[in-house]
Amino acid sequence: MRIVLVGPPGAGKGTQAAYLAKNLAIPHISTGDLFRANISQGTPLGQKAQEYMRAGQLVPDEVTIGMAKDRMEQPDAANGFLLDGFPRNLAQAESLDEILKADDLRLDAVLDLEVPEDEVVKRIAGRRICRRDSSHVFHVIYNAPKTEGVCDACGGELYQRDDDHEDTVRDRLEVYHTQTEPIIDYYKAQGLVVTISALGPVAEVTERAMAALDRAN
Ligand code: AP5
Ligand code: ZN
Secondary structure, three states, rough: OOEEEEEOOOOOOOHHHHHHHHHHOEEEHHHHHHHHHHHHOHHHHHHHHHHHHOOOOOOHHHHHHHHHHHHHHHHHHOOOOEEEOOOOOOOHHHHHHHHHHOOOOOOOEEEEEOOOOHHHHHHHHEEEEOOOOOOOEEEEEOOOOOOOOOOOOOEEEOOOOOOHHHHHHHHHHHHHHHHHHHHHHHHHHOOEEEEEEEEOOHHHHHHHHHHHHHHHH
């Protein structure tokens, strides 16, 4: 399956993607995680991305689309993938269609995670990420690690993301409404969107998501 996950910052895309990718046996491709890995390795791409991410703005399309395309062309993505954080504007959505069309492929579903804004703010404020692997995501209240500040999965140090501070979160939400939300209508016109509520315990949201993806196929 080829799936796009969409939803505001803090909706739980990364959290759900980890479970969904496992259930569906497809790789989880997060452009945010790819950028953070490049930043921590000090690559030129990471250096370009860093200032935009800190400001809560989108990294320019010419950097992002190439990076996402390279990742989708890896052998593990040959039979499908779960995209998290890409596409994030109409130009990226159109590029993705072209990339897939060139190989006679298309998306199977766009899973839209709905969460009220006050909940998103609470989720982001309490989020802690593992320094060794940014797909290890915790929350100080909702999903607390067994030992404070230490990753349950690998023992790495937990930290708060640079862009998880209150004013940047507001900018990210604004970017989501103005630039990312329009892709939902774009995909609705293709009949691809399934919307679920992302409120409630993580496992319940995963069940809801799996049921919605079943219905979409
Ligand atoms: P990215 O890393 O994609 O961030 P985001 O979209 O803002 O999403 P988040 O990672 O903030 O949230 P999430 O929905 O994954 O939530 P999570 O599962 O962590 O992008 C960061 C930046 O990179 C962008 O601002 C941009 O600069 C750049 N970028 C990335 N892609 C780009 C692109 N395509 N084009 C241009 N620029 C791009 O959950 C949040 C918290 O809630 C966690 O603490 C979690 O434990 C908790 N939680 C999750 N589910 C539940 C639940 N059911 N109940 C209670 N708590 C929960
Ligand atoms: Zn870890």
